[in-house]
Amino acid sequence: MLFDVNDKKSLKRRDNILKALDEKYGKEYICYLNHKNAWELLVATILSAQCTDKRVNIITKDLFKKYDTMEKFAGADISDLEIDIKQAGFYHNKAKNIKNAAIMLLEKYNGEIPSDLKELTSLPGVGRKTANVIRGNIFNEPSIVVDTHVKRISGKLGFTGEKDPVKIEYDLMKVLPKDHWILWNIHIITLGRSICFARNPDCDNCFLGNFCPSKGK
DNA sequence: CTCCCGATAT
DNA sequence: ATATCAGGAG
Numbered sequence: 001m002l003f004d005v006n007d008k009k010s011l012k013r014r015d016n017i018l019k020a021l022d023e024k025y026g027k028e029y030i031c032y033l034n035h036k037n038a039w040e041l042l043v044a045t046i047l048s049a050q051c052t053d054k055r056v057n058i059i060t061k062d063l064f065k066k067y068d069t070m071e072k073f074a075g076a077d078i079s080d081l082e083i084d085i086k087q088a089g090f091y092h093n094k095a096k097n098i099k100n101a102a103i104m105l106l107e108k109y110n111g112e113i114p115s116d117l118k119e120l121t122s123l124p125g126v127g128r129k130t131a132n133v134i135r136g137n138i139f140n141e142p143s144i145v146v147d148t149h150v151k152r153i154s155g156k157l158g159f160t161g162e163k164d165p166v167k168i169e170y171d172l173m174k175v176l177p178k179d180h181w182i183l184w185n186i187h188i189i190t191l192g193r194s195i196c197f198a199r200n201p202d203c204d205n206c207f208l209g210n211f212c213p214s215k216g217k
Numbered sequence: 218c219t220c221c222c223g224a225t226a227t
Numbered sequence: 228a229t230a231t232c233a234g235g236a237g
Contacts, residue, residue, distance in 0.1 A: 032233070045233070046234090046235090048232085050221085050223090051223075051232060055223085086223070088224095091223080092222085093220095093222090094235095126235085127235045127236085129233075133233070147233045198230080198232085199227075199230065218237105219236100225232085226231085227230080
């Protein structure tokens with residue numbers, strides 16, 4: 001049961017889902033990663049790859065005290081930084097990427113975080129998902145973040161049949177009204193962590209009910 | 218497609 | 228033991 005932009009029932013079902021999400025979770029652009037500025041959000045988002053945001057917030061609490069400027073990350077001893085972020089997993093890559101991203105930002109961007117997708121993804125460790133988090137959260141640019149929850153649940157809801165995150169992003173751009181692009185990720189993460197679990201979705205207690213074609217599966 | 222990788226829940 | 232977690236790069 002795939003979404004069809006020319007089908008009134010599809011549009012109605014989409015609107016019902018968006019309305020239910022808005023009423024349940026609100027329309028505020030909340031962020032689950034603790035940060036005080038754009039750079040800290042970038043670091044936290046790099047760390048969040050294949051790691052819970054809860055764990056990231058534990059790590060960054062001390063990390064952002066020890067490295068309180070971009071310059072300190074740029075000059076960090078890589079072995080020390082690896083230990084500081086080890087609990088996030090993939091720590092060799094992440095430590096190197098965070099340090100090199102800081103260096104590149106200071107050299108090429110005067111220490112400012114760019115808003116352009118190409119410029120953001122040119123930074124080491126920053127892919128499309130991380131770049132869109134920054135664009136949406138820091139610059140308020142309509143952008144769809146396709147993470148593991150959006151990938152899984154957008155498929156369940158019949159909003160995409162794709163598996164490639166970029167194709168999913170383009171499908172969702174057609175399905176979702178632009179004022180819900182940023183909200184979609186926030187709402188779907190909240191839903192995915194509380195009801196629509198990856199392992200064992202709690203369909204019986206899901207407020208989307210029959211709006212979801214995958215109910216009970 | 219594979220590798221990177223620790224912490225937690227089931 | 229295994230699946231999963233705000234993915235990215237080679």
